[in-house]
Amino acid sequence: MKTFKSLVGTGLLCALVLGFSSLALAVDTVKVGNILPLSGPSAAVGQQGKQAREMAVEEINAAGGIKSLGGAKLEMFYADSKSDPNVGVTAAERLINTEKVNVLSGCWNSGVTYPSTAVAERYGVPFIVPVSVRDTITERGFKNVFRIAAKDSWWARDQFAFLKDMSKEFGTELKTIAMVYENGDWGTGLAAQWKKLIEKSGYKVVLDEPYPSSATDLTPVVNKIRRARPDVLLLVSNAADAVLLTNTMADYRVRPKVILGTGGGHADPTFLSGTEDNAQYIFDIVEWETDVNKPGVKEVNAKYKAKYGNNLTGEAVDAYVSMYVLADALERAGSASPDKLRTALAATNLKTGPAAIVSYDSIEFDKTGQNMHASPVVVQINDIGKGLERITIWPKSARRAGYTPVFPIPKK
Amino acid sequence: MDFSYLIQDIISGILMGSIYGLIALGLTLVFGVLKVINFAHGSFLMVGMYAAYWAVSITGLHPYVALVIVVPVMFFFGYYLQNFLIKPIFVAEKDVREPTTVIIVTTGIWYILDNITLLFFGPDYRALTPNPLKGKMMEFGDIFISIPKFYGFLIAIGTALLLYLFLQKTRTGRAIRATSLDRDAASLMGINQWKIFNVAFGIGTAVAGISGVVLTTFYNVYPTVGVPFDVKSFVIVVLGGLGSIPGAIIGGVIIGLIESIGPTFMTSTWTEAIVYVLFLLVLFVKPSGLFGQKYDW
Numbered sequence: 001m002k003t004f005k006s007l008v009g010t011g012l013l014c015a016l017v018l019g020f021s022s023l024a025l026a027v028d029t030v031k032v033g034n035i036l037p038l039s040g041p042s043a044a045v046g047q048q049g050k051q052a053r054e055m056a057v058e059e060i061n062a063a064g065g066i067k068s069l070g071g072a073k074l075e076m077f078y079a080d081s082k083s084d085p086n087v088g089v090t091a092a093e094r095l096i097n098t099e100k101v102n103v104l105s106g107c108w109n110s111g112v113t114y115p116s117t118a119v120a121e122r123y124g125v126p127f128i129v130p131v132s133v134r135d136t137i138t139e140r141g142f143k144n145v146f147r148i149a150a151k152d153s154w155w156a157r158d159q160f161a162f163l164k165d166m167s168k169e170f171g172t173e174l175k176t177i178a179m180v181y182e183n184g185d186w187g188t189g190l191a192a193q194w195k196k197l198i199e200k201s202g203y204k205v206v207l208d209e210p211y212p213s214s215a216t217d218l219t220p221v222v223n224k225i226r227r228a229r230p231d232v233l234l235l236v237s238n239a240a241d242a243v244l245l246t247n248t249m250a251d252y253r254v255r256p257k258v259i260l261g262t263g264g265g266h267a268d269p270t271f272l273s274g275t276e277d278n279a280q281y282i283f284d285i286v287e288w289e290t291d292v293n294k295p296g297v298k299e300v301n302a303k304y305k306a307k308y309g310n311n312l313t314g315e316a317v318d319a320y321v322s323m324y325v326l327a328d329a330l331e332r333a334g335s336a337s338p339d340k341l342r343t344a345l346a347a348t349n350l351k352t353g354p355a356a357i358v359s360y361d362s363i364e365f366d367k368t369g370q371n372m373h374a375s376p377v378v379v380q381i382n383d384i385g386k387g388l389e390r391i392t393i394w395p396k397s398a399r400r401a402g403y404t405p406v407f408p409i410p411k412k
Numbered sequence: 413m414d415f416s417y418l419i420q421d422i423i424s425g426i427l428m429g430s431i432y433g434l435i436a437l438g439l440t441l442v443f444g445v446l447k448v449i450n451f452a453h454g455s456f457l458m459v460g461m462y463a464a465y466w467a468v469s470i471t472g473l474h475p476y477v478a479l480v481i482v483v484p485v486m487f488f489f490g491y492y493l494q495n496f497l498i499k500p501i502f503v504a505e506k507d508v509r510e511p512t513t514v515i516i517v518t519t520g521i522w523y524i525l526d527n528i529t530l531l532f533f534g535p536d537y538r539a540l541t542p543n544p545l546k547g548k549m550m551e552f553g554d555i556f557i558s559i560p561k562f563y564g565f566l567i568a569i570g571t572a573l574l575l576y577l578f579l580q581k582t583r584t585g586r587a588i589r590a591t592s593l594d595r596d597a598a599s600l601m602g603i604n605q606w607k608i609f610n611v612a613f614g615i616g617t618a619v620a621g622i623s624g625v626v627l628t629t630f631y632n633v634y635p636t637v638g639v640p641f642d643v644k645s646f647v648i649v650v651l652g653g654l655g656s657i658p659g660a661i662i663g664g665v666i667i668g669l670i671e672s673i674g675p676t677f678m679t680s681t682w683t684e685a686i687v688y689v690l691f692l693l694v695l696f697v698k699p700s701g702l703f704g705q706k707y708d709w
Contacts, residue, residue: 209675219672224675251556270535270634274536275539
C-alpha cells in the first residue's frame with residue numbers, strides 16, 4: 001500500500017514537473033535545431049539556407065511570435081554538418097539531447113539528411129526538410145519527417161507534364177524524343193526515369209546518348225541529334241558541356257521543337273554569357289525563379305536582396321518557407337511538444353502568407369511526409385527587350401505576367 | 413549507314429583532330445628539348461585564349477590578325493617563365509639523373525595560373541567579340557564544314573611545317589636539336605643550354621598561343637578550359653611519339669577521327685574509353701609512339 005502511495009506520489013510529482021516544464025517551454029521559446037553545411041564544399045548553399053531561415057524567424061518573432069503559445073519566440077540553434085553524414089548524425093543527437101530542441105530542420109545534402117532524419121525519428125522529434133531531393137528520404141515509413149521540396153524523380157515527372165501541357169496549350173504535336181545526358185550519376189539516373197515515363201506516355205525514343213562531361217568536342221553528338229530529327233531534345237548537362245552543346249547545335253542548325261534542360265549547367269549563371277543568343281528559346285527546369293508570378297515574391301526577394309546582396313535561390317525559398325510551415329503548425333498545435341507538433345505538421349494546408357511565394361498553390365504533406373504539391377518550374381530563355389533572361393512559363397499559374405511562351409522553338 | 417554521314421564525320425574528325433595536334437605540338441617540343449613533362453601546358457593554352465580574347469576585345473582586330481600580338485606575348489611569357497621558375501630547379505638538381513621536381517613545378521604553375529585567372533576574371537564563359545567567324549559554316553547538302561575549324565586546320569598544318577623547317581634549316585633550330593639529342597655534348601660545342609631551353613619553352617608557349625587564337629574562334633574561354641585539352645595532349649604526344657612534330661599532328665588527327673566516327677557505332681562515352689585503351693596499347697606495344705625516336709634518352 002505504501003509503495004502504491006509513493007508510486008502515485010512520484011507519478012503526480014512527475015506529472016507536475018512535466019506539466020510545468022512544458023508550460024515553461026511553451027511560454028518562452030520554441031527551440032529550432034538546424035543542421036546545415038556551413039563550411040566545406042556546400043558552404044555557399046548552407047549560408048543561403050541560414051540567411052533565409054533567419055529572415056523568416058525575425059519576421060515571425062517581430063510579428064509577435066507564436067500566439068497560441070502566448071507569443072513564444074522561435075530560437076535558432078545551428079550545427080555545421082560540413083556535408084559529412086557522420087557529423088550530421090552527431091549534430092542531430094546533440095541538438096536533441098543537449099539543446100533539447102523541439103524540432104529539427106536541414107540538412108541540404110541528401111547524404112546527411114538521410115541518416116540525420118533517422119535519428120530524429122528514433123527520438124520522435126519532428127524534422128522539417130526544406131531541400132534534399134533524394135527520393136528515399138520520405139519513403140521509409142517515418143512519422144516525423146516532412147519535406148518541402150520536390151523529390152528527385154518529380155523533376156523528370158514535371159518535365160513530361162510540361163511537355164504535355166504545352167503541346168496541348170499551343171496545339172503542337174510532339175512524338176519523338178532524343179535523350180542526351182552527361183554520363184555521371186545525375187545524368188544516367190535521370191535518363192532511367194525518363195525511360196519509364198516515355199514508356200507510359202507513348203513517345204518514341206529516337207536517340208539515347210550519354211556523353212562524357214569533359215568532352216572537348218561535341219560535334220559527333222550534335223550530328224547524331226541532327227540525324228535523329230527529334231521533336232523534343234531532353235538534356236542533362238554540366239556547365240562547360242551545356243555551353244558547348246548549345247553553341248555546336250546552333251552551328252549545325254539543329255533546332256528541335258523543344259530543347260529542355262534539367263537545371264545544372266543550363267541554370268548556371270555563366271551559361272548565358274557563354275552562349276549568347278544561341279540560347280534563345282531554350283527551356284530549362286529549376287526549383288524556383290525570382291519572377292514566379294505569385295503574391296509576395298517581389299517583396300520577399302527585394303528584402304532578401306537588400307539584406308544579403310543576392311537574389312533568392314530555390315534553396316533559400318524552401319528554407320524560408322519551412323520556418324513559416326513550422327510557425328503555422330505550432331500555432332495550430334498550441335503546444336511545442338514533439339507529438340502535438342508532429343500531428344499539426346501532418347495536417348498542414350498552407351495557401352497564404354509569406355509561404356505562398358512557392359511556385360505551386362499550397363503546401364500539404366502526404367502520408368509519407370512529402371509535400372505533395374511541390375513542383376519545380378520551367379523557364380524559357382528569351383530576350384524581351386532587356387537582353388536574354390530566364391522567364392518562368394510553367395506551371396501556368398506561376399507564369400510571368402504578360403509573357404507568352406514561344407512554343408515550339410521557331411525554325412531559323 | 414548513309415555515305416554522306418561518314419564523309420561528314422571524317423571531315424569533322426580531321427579538322428578537330430588537327431587542332432588537337434596543334435595544341436599537342438607545344439607539349440611535344442618542350443618535352444623533346446627539355447625532357448620535361450609540362451603539366452602547365454593546358455594552362456598555357458588557357459593563357460593563350462585569354463590573350464587572344466583580350467587582344468581582340470581591346471583592339472577590335474580580326475582574331476587571326478591578333479596573332480601578331482598574341483604570338484610574341486606568349487613567346488616571351490614562356491621564355492621568362494622558364495628562365496625564372498624552371499631553370500633554377502634544373503640548376504639545383506643538376507646532378508640528379510631524372511629531375512622530377514621540375515614536373516612538380518609545372519604542376520604548381522598550372523594551379524597558380526588557373527587560380528590567378530579565376531581570381532581576376534571570374535568563372536565566366538567568355539565568347540570572343542567581335543568574332544567575324546562565329547557560327548560560320550560551309551554547307552554542301554547534308555555536309556556541314558565549320559569555317560573557323562577549317563582555318564584552324566590550315567593554321568595547324570602551317571605551324572607544324574614552319575616549326576619543322578625552323579628546326580631543320582636555321583642555326584637556332586639546329587642548336588635546339590643538338591641540345592635535345594645530348595645537352596652536355598651541345599654545351600661543350602658552345603651552345604648555351606639555358607638559352608636554348610628558354611627559346612624552346614618560349615616557342616612551345618607561343619604555339620599554345622596560336623592554338624588559343626584558333627580555339628577562341630569557336631570555343632569559350634574560362635579559367636579551367638585547358639584541363640581537358642591537357643589530358644588529350646598527353647595522349648596525342650604519346651601516341652605520335654614524344655618529341656615528334658608530325659607525330660603530334662597525326663596523333664591528333666587519329667584521336668579526332670576516333671572521337672567523330674566512333675559515336676556512329678556506339679555512344680559517345682565509349683569513344684573516350686577507346687582513346688584511353690589506345691593510349692595504353694601504345695605504351696605497351698610501342699612506347700616510343702608512331703614517330704618517336706627508338707632509343708632512350
